[in-house]
Amino acid sequence: MTSTRQPVQLVCLDMAGTTVHDDGAVLAAFHQALDTIGIPAGTPEHDSAVTHALDTMGQSKIEVFRALVAGDEHRARLGNQAFEAAYDHHVGSHGVREIPGAADTIEQLRTAGHHVVLTTGFSPTTRDRILRALGWNDLITLALSPADAGRGRPHPDLLLTALLRTGTESVHRLAAVGDTTSDLLAAHRAGARIAAAVRTGSHTDADFATVPHTHLLDSVVDLPALLDTAAADHS
Structure with missing residues (x-):
């Protein structure tokens, strides 16, 4: 048929x-963004946030940050801006x-x-x-x-x-x-x-x-x- x-x-x-x-740029930028919003490396909160980032790869970054900061819009936007800036810097300095x-x-x-x-x-x-x-x-x-x-x-x-x-x-x-x-x-x-x-x-x-x-x-x-x-x- x-x-x-x-x-x-x-x-x-x-x-x-x-x-x-x-080249690991997304995760590296995420680490920098977490530090910007007061979730420094070496803390259990940071480790949990990185796990969440890996699990949600592909999703809207602002939504990922909103989930991490329990809906605190100011911190979410601050984290997203820091992430975008760090990733942009990688593209500018290392190329893509x-x-x-x-x-x-x-x-x-x-x-x-x-x-x-x-x-x-x-x-x-x-x-x-x-x-x-x-x-x-x-x-x-x-x-x-x-x-x-x-x-x-x-x-x-x-x-x-x-x-x-x-x-x-x-x-x-x-x-x-x-x-x-x-x-x-x-x-x-x-x-x-x-x-x-x-x-x-x-x-x-x-x-x-x-x-x-x-x-x-x-x-x-x-x-x-x-x-x-x-x-x-x-x-």
């Missing part, structure tokens, strides 16, 4: 850990690099007719600085932060906003790829046809096993072949 399902039209890719090499093959993969996806949208928990300012450093502004269709969509991951807002802005016909034509459980939960909640985990970031196969997902890839470079296989299976 021939399937009437159409091939993937929109591909949403996470940034840090999925398409952008982190792609996950090997990421740019070529994005180009391949665009050439094949897919919209490619990058999603991130970073602020638009930090996100755009990374894109400029990589020279990716003309490579992608769109880039989205929680500020552009409403809520960050694990909520589906980023993916659904990408769907609306690109005019994609249905969530059944959406593929979402990320390196954290939050990425996968967002994809599942958005109803994405493909919710793929990659092994190039902060979470492991054991982490991925705790949340719904459709595929597990070594790297984003494996995605075009997966999409080709999916299209053939439903032709």
